[in-house]
Amino acid sequence: MATDSSGQLVIIGGAEDKEGDCTILREFVRRSGGLQARIVVMTVATELPREVGDNYTRVFERLGVENVRIVDTVYREDATDASALEAIEKATGVFFTGGDQARITSVLKDTEIDQALHKRFSEGIVIGGTSAGAAMMPDMMIVEGDGETNPRVEIVTMEPGMAFLPGVVIDQHFAQRGRIGRLLSAVAQQPVVLGFGIDENTAIVVNNNQLEVIGEGAVTVIDVSDITHTNLGQILKDEDLALCGVKLHILPHGYRFDLSTRKPILEDDAANTNQTQNASEQMPLVESAS
Template sequence: MAGDGSKRQLVIIGGAEDKEGDCQILREFVRRSGGTKARIVIMTAATELPRDVGENYIRVFERLGAEEVRIVDTETREDASSSTALEAVRKATGIFFTGGDQARITSILKDTELDAAIHKRFSEGAVIGGTSAGAAVMPDVMIVEGDSETNPRIEIVDMGPGMAFLPGVVIDQHFSQRGRLGRLISALAQQPAVLGFGIDENTAMVVTDSQIEVIGEGSVTIVDESEVIHSNVEEILRDEPLAICGARLHILPHGYKFDLKTRKPILNGQQSMANAPVAAQPANA
C-alpha cells in the first residue's frame, strides 16, 4: 500500500495525457497511490491558471475513485511554508505536479519546507507524479527551456536545478511530437548524467525503485551516453554542432521495461538484455 515506505514510485508523463476516456496513465497513478483509499495532492505551482487546472484534475481523480483530492496552490515561496499546504502533503499518498512552466516549480518550491515535506513523503512511500513541466523537474538537473526540431548544439538548451526525485538523468517531454532528440542530446552533453529520457505525449515512464515500465500510446526514447567513444563538447563553441559517437538508443513502447542500474532494457519481463541469452548463429553452409 502507498505510504508503507517499501518502494519509491514515480509516474512521469510526457504531457497531454488522456483525461476524458479510459485515463490509463492517471488511472495507474491513482491505483499506485492507494486506489479508493488514495489521498492525492495536486501541486499547481507550474501553472498560471491553478484553479482551472487543479479542478480539472480533481474531477478526473475523483471519477477514478480517489478518496480525497486537494489542490496545493503556491504562488510565492511564502506559500510553501503554509501550515495548510504542509498538512496536506504530510497526509498525501500521491502528489501530482501539473504542467506549465518548470522554472516556476523550482523557483517557488525548491529548498522550502514544502519541498522537504514532499521528499519525506516520497521516501515513506507516497507516489510522485508529474506531467509536462511536472515531468521535467524530476531530475536533479533539468531542462529549463530549449529549442525543438534542431540539431544538437550547446546553445539550444538551458539547464537548471530540478527537484531531484530521480537524480542522475535528464528528462524531456512532448518528445516525438515536438522533435526534441537534438535538445535531449544537447542537455546530456552539458552535465554528468549519462541517461536521457524523452517521453511522448499520453505516455509515461513508471519508476519503481530502479525499474521503469512504459505505459500509454507513445514511446519513451532512451539515450545512453555511458559508452560514448568520442565527443567534441570540450572543443566547440556554444553555437557549433555537437559530435557524439558510440551512444546507445532505445525506443520502448507500452509494456516494455528498463533497468536503471544495468542501463539495459528488460526482456521477457524477467531479465535485462545484459543477461539475455544470445541467439544461436546459423552454421556455415
C-alpha cells in the first residue's frame, strides 16, 4: 500500500506523557512548525471538551506554541462553523483528543470540516490524534471490541473512519489492554493487509510512505499479505478464527517501517544499500571498444 498525501500523521496509542519530557507531543509540535506552529485542538471525541482542550493548550503553550485554538464540534451543524473552518485553514497542525472515535465520524465525516482537513492535509499540514483520535485515522476503523481474548468475528465492530491513512487498521492502548486478538480479527475481516497495534505513550509518525516509532512502548505490526490459511469463510460469528502464515513485527522507539514494501527499515539494510550505492558511484567507467 502507499499513500499519496503530502502531510504527516502523528498517531498515538493513548496516555501520552503530558507532564514530563512530552516526547510525543514535542515531536508533534516540532513537525507542525515549532515555535511558529499554529495548532488546532479538536475535542469532538470527548465529553469533557473544555477540560481536555485546556489541558492540551497548556502543554502546547509550555512547549512554546503561542497560537493554539480549540475547535469543539458537538453537532454536525457545528462542522460548518466559519470560525472553525478559518482556524483549520490557517493551522499548521491539527490534533484530535481521545474519547469516542464514533463521535468523531458521526459529527465530522462528509462535512465541510472533513473536506477542509483533507484539503489542508494534502497541502502538507500535520494531523495528530491520540486514542480515539488514533483509531479514526484509517478508512475503516475499530469502533469497539473485546480485548484479552482469541480472535473471533464477534469481538470487533468496524465502521468507516476519517481516511487519513487508508488501507490499514489501527488499534490503541494495545499491550496494556491485550488487544492482539481483536486486531487480528479486524485485519482478517477487512480488505487490508496491515494492522498497527500502538502501545500507550507510543506513536507512529507517518511521512512519505514511511513511519517511525517514538515513545516508551512498541508498535505491533500484523501483516496478512502472505497468509496461507484462514477459516473465515466457514465459521459462524462466535466461532474461533484460524489464521496461518501471519507476519508479526515488534518495533520499539526509533524503528521505521516502509508502507510501500510492508517491511521494517533496518539499519543493516540501510547501511548495505548506502555501501552499494557508494561503490557503484566510485566504479570507473569502462568504455567499450569500437
